[in-house]
Amino acid sequence: MTTPATTPTVFDVQRIRADFPLLARSVHGKPLVYFDNANTSQKPVTVIEAMNTHYREHNANVSRAVHQLGEEATAAYEGARDKLAQFINAPSRNELILTSGTTQAINLVAYSYALPRLAPGDAILTTVMEHHANIVPWQLVAQRSGAMVKAAPINQRGELIVEQYLAMLTPEVKLACVTHVSNVLGTVNPVREIARECRRRGIPLLVDGSQAVPHRPVDVQALGCDFYAFTGHKMLAPTGTGGLWAKREHLEAMPPFFGGGEMIREVRFDGTTFAAPPHKFEAGTPNIAGFVGLAAAIDYYHSVGFEAIHVHEQQLLAYATERLRDVPGLRIFGEAAEKEPVISFLIEGAQATDMATLLDLQGIAVRSGHHCAHPLMQFYGVPATLRASLAFYNTREEIDHFVTALLKVRKLLM
Structure with a gap:
């Protein structure tokens, strides 16, 4: 590193x-x-070379071997988690789930957090300016639970009408969602203010940070949200990388979304016990080289x-x-x-x-x-x-x- x-x-x-x-x-x-660039960023040579070096010199699966290559690959992959946690100022590396991007991250929250808690008559609040990734997953879990999806309006300048968003935070809303930066308009939303008002009402807030992380420092503790999702390939890193930060109490209460290897403590036919977060949500072989590249992308941002x-x-x-x-x-x-x-x-x-x-x-x-x-x-x-x-x-x-x-x-x- x-x-x-x-x-x-x-x-x-x-x-x-x-x-x-x-x-x-x-x-x-x-x-x-x-x-x-809002679609995908270009990659600096340091990111390309980091992935190349990984495949040439360190290629092995993570967390499954005690041999030297396995230890090197695991150190690089978990090192990327450390850098990413620091990049967004997460309170703990164990609150950061490594995902394929924002879409997977939001779907994880939709099915593992929201769906078990939704009932007929409940609502999820989002906004008119959202990317489909912050609309469609909520519609899918709403259909399965009998809940509804509400959308807060914007004005002609492309600004969220914050007072109307806050007015729509009524008791039936079980989860609020908002993009940090609009992928179409470039609008920066007042996430800290929204998060403060959500906390006053006891409503968790999910933020889509895909378009924010390439342009501005993100501090999830200062923002005060409950979930923050983002994508690596928009911030100089390879495709198939990203993350979900979530407060520890949510992660501990959420059941796994995917099942498979590496997210378990013990498997028996009469029941399975799962690993602690974040590994509980990271079944299967991850995009190891991609996250090596993501770590290099973070270094590049720091250098500039x-x-x-x-x-x-x-x-x-x-x-x-x-x-x-x-x-x-x-x-x-x-x-x-x-x-x-x-x-x-x-x-x-x-x-x-x-x-x-x-x-x-x-x-x-x-x-x-x-x-x-x-x-x-x-x-x-x-x-x-x-x-x-x-x-x-x-x-x-x-x-x-x-x-x-x-x-x-x-x-x-x-």
């Missing part, structure tokens, strides 16, 4: 870009401009520093927003007072998919579609948007190239 480096005094974006091999490639003969990342990304967001306002007929969705660098938009008279396809021919990768947020699209009355999502390795020059290409595409489609 490497030790986190000191934060640089100067943010050198070109030096940082050199750490990401894929950013140097061309697409359709044009230099790549990668603006699809979140303060420097935040300043650069907010400058990019402001610059991109200003430039896009000069594009005729362009409408931005989501103009909250506090945002992360995500801009969803449409140009009047043009289809999102057509624009994304033509931009791709210019070497520009943006997202088009509903972004796994159908209710949000319905709120704005559109079938889809284009989404440009930025990361700290992006530049103003890329934004200029993007806007120039967008104007060219607009002319072709008008």
Whole structure:
């Protein structure tokens, strides 16, 4: 394991870009401009090399062998848990379950925590701006239990109407959910305030942190929520990695969601006793090399520093927003007072998919579609948007190239 480096005094974006091999490639003969970071981030060479080294030198299964390779693999995997727990300031490493990502984490809470506690007439509260991963699992357990799913509204700026969310925290609500940062709008929700009001009412709060962890330091103790789910591949790490932090009392009371090896103390045909959390929820062979890569991603974040990342990304967001306002007929969705660098938009008279396809021919990768947020699209009355999502390795020059290409595409489609 490497030790986190000191934060640089100067943010050198070109030096940082050199750490990401894929950013140097061309697409359709044009230099790549990668603006699809809310979907998945690119990976620094240190992450790629960490996984390569694991497979070349340490490959073995975890927790099943006393031989040297098994001990090395286990140390690396559990070391990743330690780093991730520190990364989100979890009170204990044993409160952090390693998952394949946010979707698995939320489903674990849905079936292991919520379903056994729900009864007909109960409710789960979420919001209109949620990703499907923070809607569909609740619908599935509600159907099985006779409960209902309620959604708190947002305003046209893409901000959660917090007073209405709090008013909807009525006695029948057994679990509240909210995204920390919207994957479509970039809106940053006031999680600490929501968590405080949930605690006053005795209602547990789950936070989807997928879009928060790549952009800002997360402190689950300061936030005061009960569950925090997040995904690794959006924060420089490999796909198939992520985590669920939950308060110890919840984990101890929750039954396992998956059954299999490594989550047990003893198996008999007349009954099984389970391991203590977190291993109670980690049946089967995990994505060992992926979590080795995740540990390297955390080291990389420390080497750059979140303060420097935040300043650069907010400058990019402001610059991109200003430039896009000069594009005729362009409408931005989501103009909250506090945002992360995500801009969803449409140009009047043009289809999102057509624009994304033509931009791709210019070497520009943006997202088009509903972004796994159908209710949000319905709120704005559109079938889809284009989404440009930025990361700290992006530049103003890329934004200029993007806007120039967008104007060219607009002319072709008008």
